Amino acid sequence: MVKNIAVIRGDGIGPEIVGEALRVLDKVAELYGHTFNYTDVDMGGCAIDKYGDPLPEAELKKCVDADSVLLGAVGGDKWNDVPGHMRPEKGLLRLRAGMGVYSNNRPAKIWRQLADASPLKKEIVDAGIDFIIVRELIGGIYFGEHKTEGDTAIDVLTYSEAEIERIGRIGFETAQKRNKKLCSVEKSNVLDSSRLWKKVMHRLAEEYPDVELSDMLVDNCAMQIVKNPSQFDVIVTENMFGDILSDEASMITGSIGMIPSSSLGATKCGLYEPIHGSAPDIAGQDKANPIGTILSAAMMLRYSYDMTEEANAIENAVSAYLDGGYRTADIMSDGGKLVGCKQCGELIVKNLKKE
Ligand code: NAD
16 A cells, blocks of 8 residues: 655654654555655744744645644744744644544553553553543533633533534444444533433444443543453543543553554544653653654554554564563663663564564
8 A cells, every 4th residue: 555644753852753653664564565655744843943833834734635644742942932823732733623633542551561650550450451532622611612701600511413423433433443342431410412422322333233332421430440441442532521531541551652642533634643742851862762653653554544454563563572671761660671762663673573
């Protein structure tokens, strides 16, 4: 297959971690006979320096025209004093809006080799934690009317059937590519919007008979994520619940440098990025952990290109690298072998095998 990938290296550690992810993608292309063409896109602080704009229209167009987008991270102290509408993060918001991505998908996975890094008890971790939260990204209370009248503040929570249906489909389709279990999380004992949410999810379930759908109230879900996380495969939920639950879920894995994410919309052109920022404190020092970005590239292959085997090959190579005892500084523990960003990428490539 030939795929065109827009590549946003960004600021801080962005260029270092993206460089390693491309090294891994190149090896996948070689092993499986694909061609990945990369188009560099300037976004964030580097674009402000170059064009006076965090995401000029021409750069956004390169992303919209691509088959998918791989992003490192943007931002840094250097641009702290620029006016609000010009900040590096504005580029990111414009990119998400421009690509029309309404679904944010974040896996919570504990690698058995890093089990000690989790704040959860060993027996809970040993049961296996590997689930994904599909969060509605551009609706709900964050996008409703906000106003304050006298001593009363009002935030409006609205969801239409169409908005619920499109995120619901991403939930079902994600579950189809995993263990076919979908948990729909809402607060239908209190909220009308949640009752509609539940109704739409059950209507959609008839179209996805291979996926087992369950319902859970959000307060119970917050407890279950720390009490019995191995029960989950895919969770689908609305914007604010997803915001809170996905942060909770990333904490239990214990390491910010390891977690990828994807944002998807109506087309297969998704945005793939690690969940962390540009880490200016370690930028340019070959200390960053590139695994969150490398796993984002694996998500790209799985969700934008249906390259399941290739995605599995990357994830298995990461696992084999960890089995070798190699650790970047952020996940270093007693007895680990310290490596830098570059060596980490090289070792993962060495472990890449055709499945
Ligand atoms: P951060 O995620 O960049 O860093 C937090 C801490 O985690 C730092 O100590 C950093 O060294 C460490 N860290 C992060 N990623 C790492 C990795 N891959 N390997 C090893 N260590 C890693 O968060 P921050 O310091 O709050 O933000 C720094 C800049 O990043 C800010 O300008 C912020 O606005 C921006 N930011 C960008 C994005 C994005 O591009 N999507 C997301 C969050 C923050």
